[in-house]
Amino acid sequence: MKILFDFLPIMLFFGMFKYAEGNKEWAASAATDWLGFIVAGGVVGQTEAPVLLATVVVIVATLAQILWLKSRGQKVDTMLWISLGLVTVLGAATIYFHSESFIKWKPTVLYWVMGVALLFGQVVLKKNGIQKLMGAQMKLPDPVWARVNLAWVGFFAAMGALNLWVAFNFSTVAWVNFKLFGGLGLMIAFVLAQAVVLNKYLQDPEKPL
Known part of the structure; x- marks a missing residue:
């Protein structure tokens, strides 16, 4: 359920873009x-x-997520605040300059910020961000948690680079499709692959690393 909540702004971005793409005359008039x-x-x-219309929708949706969590007395993740900041700044630049280049950078910057945060936490602060996030759901040896954390660092680094490659080598339509289906699909595939690998440690905590 949480992954749907996290991906809601992207889904709304996709929906508005597709609708406006199919009704360009209306979209131009409305945007103006x-x-x-x-x-x-x-x-x-x-x-x-x-x-431009999709960018406005994703800004409003991200802000609505935060207001929803606040209204229910729930904690707003730091990354959600960062996402709001990025989508607001880069989205505003996209709108003002009529250029999708700015908003296309947003997923990459967010992926890389998350990767750097996990790496900094593990190397400098000696804290494992993934273990802190998932430690209550599963028990793993500390060296395995370290590998899991680094695996996520690598995943976020690769996703950031892949987003730029798609964004600036293919059409905006292709990028929007990748942003939703590619991003969500690769995330699910990575989580499932990681679950298969970690399952052997959950079944046998004493298994050699």
């Missing part, structure tokens, strides 16, 4: 009416309108 006062030149064309 709604965003003209903060867009350079005051007019949004049909080419850039879908991604």
